[in-house]
Amino acid sequence: MQTGLIISIISNMYIVETKNCIYECNARGNFKKKEISPVVGDKVNIEIIDEKTKKAVINEILQRNNYIKRPKLANINKLVYVISANKPKPDLLMLDKQLAFSEWLGIDALIVINKSDLEKEEKIQEIQKIYTQIGYKVFITNAKEKKGIDELYNELKGTICAFSGNSGVGKSTLLNAIFNADITKEGEISKNSKGKNTTTAIKLYKIEENTYIADTPGFAVFDVYEIEKNNLYKCFKEFKEYEKNCEFVGCTHIKEKECGIRKAFEDGKISNSRYKNYIKIYEDLKDREEHKW
Ligand SMILES: Nc1nc2c(ncn2[C@@H]2O[C@H](COP(=O)(O)OP(=O)(O)O)[C@@H](O)[C@H]2O)c(=O)[nH]1
Ligand SMILES: [Mg+2]
Ligand SMILES: [Zn+2]
Structure with missing residues (x-):
């Protein structure tokens, strides 16, 4: 054995x-x-x-320490969410959805802002600030020119991690920069014992001892919809501490007058984009719960 x-x-x-x-x-x-x-x-x-x-x-x-349904993966230590600074424009709604989902799963998340060469520094730092203030690590990279890769690589050492993000943000380029090789190109991946090419849905690439990256082509569609809407605020980690100031049990943190979270937003303690995205995702979850059957 x-x-x-x-x-x-x-x-x-x-x-x-x-x-x-x-x-x-x-x-x-x-x-x-x-x-x-x-x-x-x-x-x-x-x-x-x-x-x-x-x-x-x-x-x-x-x-298992954890389990992700789609794509099927177990024991992931870190989820790496990649957005691009530009081309395509940073999709913070998608990012907040995925961050919420990793909170729900209880898996550490970190953020990569790639294509730093295509946007002004201040604009990138604005985004970085939103998330570092909450406690997420944010790495700024230019995968094409292999800038910022070492810092990211060091963060991933000793973990099994999975990359996620919209198509075109530079995930494959980042992986290649980390490996310094074109391992994620199609065709290279798998030949079975009979020598036939087959397609693998997911594969762990070994960077070094105890360090693996899951290459998951379909990772963008997370099952964020499994979160129950009344629990969504718990998945926005900077919201939690203000909930004690909410007057009503079952507060949605959207329209209630005596809402601690809403007040924190109005006082500038919660960022505009995070609060707006909370509302969008909440409404989404509500729609889904109402039309479930
Ligand atoms: N300018 C610039 N282009 C990049 C960068 N990273 C990736 N790209 C380009 O963006 C396109 C999409 O990259 P790809 O890695 O395929 O994205 P994926 O769909 O997330 O895997 C490719 O043409 C890359 O060469 C970067 O940091 N800067
Ligand atoms: Mg790719
Ligand atoms: Zn509230």
């Missing part, structure tokens, strides 16, 4: 990295009964079937 990490899933085959080796594994049938199936990022116990051909079987999935 050995312990390993699932680094990718290729046509129903689990690729498991152990301390010294990489094995192709099947999963034991009894996982299906338990309605749990192994996902990328899972730590698993495997039983070697054939050392020569590196075949093994997954016997057990170890307890």
Whole structure:
């Protein structure tokens, strides 16, 4: 028996990295009964079937620290949200949605403002300030010219992290800059044992020992809608402390007169864009809850 990490899933085959080796594994049938199936990022116990051909079987999935449904990922330590300073314009609504979601999941989040070469410094710093004030780390990069990469890289050391952000913001370019190689280009990714090209939905790229980045093409569509609207304010981490000043139980923090959070916004303690985005996301969640069925 050995312990390993699932680094990718290729046509129903689990690729498991152990301390010294990489094995192709099947999963034991009894996982299906338990309605749990192994996902990328899972730590698993495997039983070697054939050392020569590196075949093994997954016997057990170890307890997960966290689980993301779409894309299916377990045990992510850090979520890296990438926006671009310009081209495309920074999408702070999307960013706030994703930050809320990572709070809900209980996963550390950090922010990268890429394409720093395409916008004035003050404008970038304005955005940076909104988020550093709340307590998020914000990295400013120019992936194309590999600027700001070392700082980001140091932050990711020792973690399994996943990048997310709208298309075109520079995620692939950033990953390449971190690896200093074109590893995320299509085609390079996976050939199975028969030499056939297959597509992997998600794969963990090893940067160094204990450091992996999940390359997730479809990460932009987070399931932010799983957050219950009345809990949304808890996912805006600078809002929480003002809730005690709300007069009503079940305050939505939008229109109520005696709302501590709204007052904090009016007093300039909560940023305009964060509060506006809270309202937008809240209304979104409300619409969805009302039309659920
Ligand atoms: N000017 C500039 N262009 C960049 C930067 N990073 C990425 N790009 C360009 O932006 C485009 C989209 O980048 P890509 O990495 O494919 O974005 P992705 O969709 O998020 O993976 C490409 O043409 C990149 O060359 C940057 O820091 N500055
Ligand atoms: Mg890409
Ligand atoms: Zn309130």
